[in-house]
Amino acid sequence: MTDFRLRGFSRLQAAAQDPIGYARSWKARTGRPVIGSFPMNFPSELVHATGALPLIVQESRTPITEGRSLLPEFYCSYTRSVADQAAVGELDVFDAFVLADHCVQLLGAADVIRWAKPETPMHFAQFISSMDDPWSGAQVRDKVDALRVEVEEIVGVTVTPEVLGASIRLFNSNRRLLREFYDRRKSGALRISAGELQVLVKSSMVMDIEEHTSILNDMLDGLDVDSAAPASLVRLHLSGHFCAPPRVELLDLIEECGVLVVNDDLYHGTRYISTDVPETGDPFDALATWYLDRNVSAPCGTRVQRNVDWDSYLVASLEDSRADGVITLMAKFCEPLMLYYPELRRVLDDRGIPVLLIETEHEGLAAESVRTRVETFVERISRKKVAA
Numbered sequence: 001m002t003d004f005r006l007r008g009f010s011r012l013q014a015a016a017q018d019p020i021g022y023a024r025s026w027k028a029r030t031g032r033p034v035i036g037s038f039p040m041n042f043p044s045e046l047v048h049a050t051g052a053l054p055l056i057v058q059e060s061r062t063p064i065t066e067g068r069s070l071l072p073e074f075y076c077s078y079t080r081s082v083a084d085q086a087a088v089g090e091l092d093v094f095d096a097f098v099l100a101d102h103c104v105q106l107l108g109a110a111d112v113i114r115w116a117k118p119e120t121p122m123h124f125a126q127f128i129s130s131m132d133d134p135w136s137g138a139q140v141r142d143k144v145d146a147l148r149v150e151v152e153e154i155v156g157v158t159v160t161p162e163v164l165g166a167s168i169r170l171f172n173s174n175r176r177l178l179r180e181f182y183d184r185r186k187s188g189a190l191r192i193s194a195g196e197l198q199v200l201v202k203s204s205m206v207m208d209i210e211e212h213t214s215i216l217n218d219m220l221d222g223l224d225v226d227s228a229a230p231a232s233l234v235r236l237h238l239s240g241h242f243c244a245p246p247r248v249e250l251l252d253l254i255e256e257c258g259v260l261v262v263n264d265d266l267y268h269g270t271r272y273i274s275t276d277v278p279e280t281g282d283p284f285d286a287l288a289t290w291y292l293d294r295n296v297s298a299p300c301g302t303r304v305q306r307n308v309d310w311d312s313y314l315v316a317s318l319e320d321s322r323a324d325g326v327i328t329l330m331a332k333f334c335e336p337l338m339l340y341y342p343e344l345r346r347v348l349d350d351r352g353i354p355v356l357l358i359e360t361e362h363e364g365l366a367a368e369s370v371r372t373r374v375e376t377f378v379e380r381i382s383r384k385k386v387a388a
Contacts, residue, residue, distance in 0.1 A: 234258060237317060262323050
């Protein structure tokens, strides 16, 4: 066992596996409110600056029951899970919900929360999805102001530029530490599984950021360089999953097939930690800049920008990490990824880059079927490398 797994990893794993339990414990310990948000675009720094705990609501592993009848079956698993958690009372720990633009399906989950918890404040800021029009920056800045007003009213605290600036520096520091783990994996200096990296990132979405950063610092301190991975392993990039994390069992299964995951663009991965908020100038302007910059650092299929596209970004990432192929993990009924994937596939095929699509679902994992497909995919890449 590598040293980093002995230095607080179990605390991060506990928070990642039970975010609601962590929120209850934090709230009992501090007496301060917990504010929920949805994945993708919410600036958690804004909530942190009020003294409340910002927590990105996670997909629950609990089977969907009540929520099944509240939303259409063709909604994605994350959306139906959030609706189910609201219906059965699992979201009662939250004092409010503040949301930034997500996708159209999640509007349904937001409505279910309003229905199930009418006493709980909710504010939805519709961030603009067209990123490079002349008016984009001003519109995003207006939405940040609207979020600030709403958060201040919910918590009863005024967010000053000085306090927000301090929160921005804390979150930037946390993202830099997480990127250090990614960089060490990419360079071969650290053997860490994709599932373990997911724990590091997911726990940062739910834990007090200072506590999380302290644990990361301890884990990195004195970390030994691991032996290089066997050259026989096929190097892969994991792509997709904009909102919910892929099951750890699926990530482990992929790596058991003779694979070394060297990079990803998953939300519970590189996408979440890709972009820092500027630390100079007006901090409220900086949050708007962060939103616009993120689509340059890690393009998203739900955004529109003329000079940025996901396929070019992916090809450049593959060259940087020397990945041999791509496994795209698509959550069932994820419309943005379903619409974008054909273009992504065409670009990868044109360049001779092997790609495998795996559709994921909330209920269960067809393990042996997936294993067979991944093994076949890996064998195809291995033969190609030998022939080259």
